[in-house]
Amino acid sequence: MDSEQKKYSIGFRVWIKEENGHYLGRGRITLLEQIKTNGSITKAAKAMQMSYRQAWQMVEDMNKLSNNILVEKILGGKGGGGAKLTKAGEEAIEIFYLLEEKIKNYTEKLSKEINL
Amino acid sequence: MDSEQKKYSIGFRVWIKEENGHYLGRGRITLLEQIKTNGSITKAAKAMQMSYRQAWQMVEDMNKLSNNILVEKILGGKGGGGAKLTKAGEEAIEIFYLLEEKIKNYTEKLSKEINL
Numbered sequence: 001m002d003s004e005q006k007k008y009s010i011g012f013r014v015w016i017k018e019e020n021g022h023y024l025g026r027g028r029i030t031l032l033e034q035i036k037t038n039g040s041i042t043k044a045a046k047a048m049q050m051s052y053r054q055a056w057q058m059v060e061d062m063n064k065l066s067n068n069i070l071v072e073k074i075l076g077g078k079g080g081g082g083a084k085l086t087k088a089g090e091e092a093i094e095i096f097y098l099l100e101e102k103i104k105n106y107t108e109k110l111s112k113e114i115n116l
Numbered sequence: 117m118d119s120e121q122k123k124y125s126i127g128f129r130v131w132i133k134e135e136n137g138h139y140l141g142r143g144r145i146t147l148l149e150q151i152k153t154n155g156s157i158t159k160a161a162k163a164m165q166m167s168y169r170q171a172w173q174m175v176e177d178m179n180k181l182s183n184n185i186l187v188e189k190i191l192g193g194k195g196g197g198g199a200k201l202t203k204a205g206e207e208a209i210e211i212f213y214l215l216e217e218k219i220k221n222y223t224e225k226l227s228k229e230i231n232l
Contacts, residue, residue, distance in 0.1 A: 008132050010131070010133070011132070011133050012128055012129060016124050017125050065122060102230075107130070110215065115211070116132060
């Protein structure tokens with residue numbers, strides 16, 4: 001038997017749901033960040049090793065479930081146009097990280113309170 | 117465009133980690149509950165549609181990462197013996213649900229505070 005006391009911590013994942021489905025989680029936030037960096041859904045999809053179709057579907061879903069669209073598609077131009085985040089898209093990233101941080105702080109507090 | 121305001125809520129999953137690995141999450145808690153109900157790892161595994169080997173490994177991992185073992189194996193007897201939860205095993209279930217409940221309450225509070 002191990003006589004040392006074990007040390008525990010709390011892990012979590014968090015996401016935001018809308019009444020009609022999954023809205024924002026870590027994966028979608030990463031996609032928004034990649035679109036912001038790359039200015040293109042195609043390049044963002046490539047960076048995340050997913051198909052363009054999958055990434056495009058995620059963008060469609062997010063846009064549909066948000067009060068204001070998060071990603072604006074820029075049509076035409078060389079390479080078939082690009083995409084960029086709207087103000088609401090930038091804010092969605094911030095809100096998600098704020099949420100994660102608050103829950104992280106709370107779980108750290110809980111891990112001392114609860115006799116794990 | 118949809119002119120109604122969307123309604124958001126926060127979803128989460130939580131688990132307890134020990135320095136040497138994953139300790140307790142929803143799946144392992146369900147296994148503990150099934151062992152408690154069935155008095156047997158074999159029957160618990162069957163109820164959860166997992167192999168005996170998988171269930172047994174999960175029990176071994178939990179026992180190794182806890183200060184006091186959670187599942188006690190009862191050797192011999194008809195059908196190759198059974199298994200039952202120790203007091204620490206019963207407590208682990210309670211602690212996990214308490215943790216989930218506290219985080220649920222906190223996320224409900226946050227979903228009003230944060231401008232989702």
